[in-house]
Amino acid sequence: MDKRSPIKIRLTERDASTTITQWVYQTLRQAVMNGQILPGRALTIRGLAEILGVSPMPVREALRQLAAENALEIQGNRRVMVPRMTAMKFNELCEARIALESHAATRALPYIDATRLAQLRQLDQDIDVAFEAGDTEEIGSLNQAFHRKIYTANPHQITLPLIESIWLQLGPFMRLANSLLDENYLVDHHREMTAAIEKQDALALQMSLAADIRDGVAFAGTPELLHSFIEQSAASSTP
Amino acid sequence: MDKRSPIKIRLTERDASTTITQWVYQTLRQAVMNGQILPGRALTIRGLAEILGVSPMPVREALRQLAAENALEIQGNRRVMVPRMTAMKFNELCEARIALESHAATRALPYIDATRLAQLRQLDQDIDVAFEAGDTEEIGSLNQAFHRKIYTANPHQITLPLIESIWLQLGPFMRLANSLLDENYLVDHHREMTAAIEKQDALALQMSLAADIRDGVAFAGTPELLHSFIEQSAASSTP
DNA sequence: AAGCGAACTTTGTGATCACATTTGATCGAT
């Protein structure tokens, strides 16, 4: 029944108002984002359905939706798996993140009012608290919330789904980045960003945002570390 | 049975090797892209299934996939429709297109060799031929192929799915833009782009690419024209 | 005649079933 590791997925209580498909989708999305499903691991509809305690139908739809968001990859053998990572692909994802998020931030900047700016500063403080507590998972979650809070200021939102698609693809590796962040968390780029927002300085915002993203994945600059993790990713395929 | 206009969709022969879901997905995607389905028009699973001559199941999956790509919108009433357009949203989409495609082109530039450059020039000539023939649909298709041919030179492709998502959202309106292009097709930016590629000049490529995109949607600069089309889009909702 | 509620219809969701293709294993031949 279980090919390799039996896939442990954190199950949450399902709200009665959400459909089963939505719940499965959110659960699997979170599992991918948190690295609970190793890249290269083959996923089966029936297998996931059994784990989640639902029929294969909602799993099928959730998988197709996640594949459409590039969170999963449908192989020619119509097997579904978390895409493997390569150093080049990782680099492309980071650069795409910077390009997309810089654009989104610039476009959102005029819409950020004092209320939202205060919320941003609060989120930054929350991150500091989580950092003191060493709760890396919370740090990642709050960090996402911080960025999302900026972009959603733009009422004509187009880019956020694209950005989240990139986050999803970087997901399992961002987790590693956050755990390594403990040591290297030197400059608080979020503070620079909020300062730039207060001055409505688009260029300064772009600069600090790019620095924040690059710091978040700083370990990509140390090739051996990235390489070891990619090997770990590739290793889950070889029996 | 038919609420308003009965939805005419161009049906193509289904290859025996492709699954029904894939065929339905491609058919609906093309229908959205060509503006065969008016924005605001309510779509039903069973209705589409009957039109396409398939069971509701593959339609459900195709709709969910298209919704994940932002080609369709799932309303709270769990009704599915082509999203309506607003002037601001249109502007955001164009700017996002420029940002994303500039980035993708720059990243692909080093990988474009002589062979691919020749293919690009061939596509540009084909566009001229289609332009002489007045075949606007062919122009749009070839124009997409031209852009795609640039970005796919990058072997570590990340951005193309995001770009295609934007194209899908602009889809019905690009069709209008192409039909209006007949009159205003003054400068051949594609020739500027191939020249920039030959010189491996990233900045010149970005400039001409942005100009090409802006020209393609030049009518957005004439507010009354855009407004009239948006009204047409909104009109399909009012009974 | 207009407002409102009840019955019917439509629609999305999810489960089960059937079938074709693929994967994996076991047995046999060289």
Added chain:
DNA sequence: ATCGATCAAATGTGATCACAAAGTTCGCTT
């Protein structure tokens, strides 16, 4: 002992069925 073929289990795909919620229409009451 190793390689290959055949058979069985597993898997994705798609159709049909069942059910609940939302929408629509008809008829009743005022």
